[in-house]
Amino acid sequence: MALVHELSWSASRARSFTACPRRYYYLYYLSWQGWGRNADPDRRKAYLLKKMTRMPMLAGDIVHRAVAEYFARRDQGLPWSLDEATAWAVEQLRAGYKESRDGAWKAKPAKLVRLAEHHYGEERIDETSGAAGDYGKRYVERITACLKAFFEDPQLESARESQPGDWLACEEMSTFELFDTKVFAIPDFAYWDSTRGSGERGTVRILDWKTGRPADGDRFQLEIYAFYARDYWGVDPRSTTAADVYLLSGEVSEVQVSDDVLESALAQIESSIDEMRAVHFDADGSKGDPEDFPMVAEDRAGYECSGCNFRELCDRA
Ligand code: SF4
Structure with missing residues (x-):
């Protein structure tokens, strides 16, 4: 089946849109x-x-x-x-x-x-x-x-020692729908943690491995997993915990999902999808106009073009 270009959403896509x-x-x-060897040269x-x-x-x-x-x-x-x-x-x-x-x-x-x-x-x-x-x-x-x-790390012992029957996800890309848009999520590892919670199986714990320093958006990404847990495992999002595990520093930063957290995450996702939809076009039909997608401001704090893969194509470089 031929791939069809469509607007989808993920936390990393939203980050790219905001960054530049x-x-x-x-x-x-x-x-x-651009994946075909004979593709249009710009796309390739x-x-x-x-x-x-x-x-x-x-x-x-x-x-x-x-x-x-x-x-x-x-x-x-x-x-x-x-x-x-x-x-x-x-x-x-x-x-x-x-x-x-x-x-x-x-x-x-x-x-x-x-x-x-x-x-x-x-x-x-x-x-x-x-x-x-x-x-x-x-x-x-x-x-x-x-x-x-x-x-x-002792903080990861319950994950390491968990039994395969309690595993829910490990690096599998999955999709679910929010606001009529396909949302992609890849929980690094999720399992029933019997050392927490009061139920027979414990609580659902979702872990995201981080190999660098904490970054803006890490927490937002965790909040999205709460919706994933609801759609995929039928779990009340408020009974899940999700954590960023910063492997270099040993910090485990946990989010306990509440109604307020869910509401704010949903609003953020909806607004992000709206912004992307406003500039979306069918890339199957045309290459679009890059001018509809402004370059990041040169003086934006903490942002450098020197690490961008596309600097060869971009007028900024
Ligand atoms: S090089 Fe161009 S595309 Fe890349 S971050 Fe800078 S402005 Fe954006």
């Missing part, structure tokens, strides 16, 4: 249909840039995959130690780095790693000066620290 509407246009409109270029990642994201993705692998192995009764998981994850990082550096990604741009740092020839990844070694080491250390926290 032009970047959002490249991500969700110009890159559409945007698609290839969209598929790039950066080392912090690659390291974060690998930690997520390692944690999912831990649960998959537990489900099969296969133990996986911290040392084994760390060795696996570091090897993934090395392999990804090489796929990018050596151009192997060109054979499968949607699957293999291509780093924006390589594409843009950033100094931090220069091998001749030794900068790349230091840069890579930083992410080996990050992966190692995050996995150590996952395997050893």
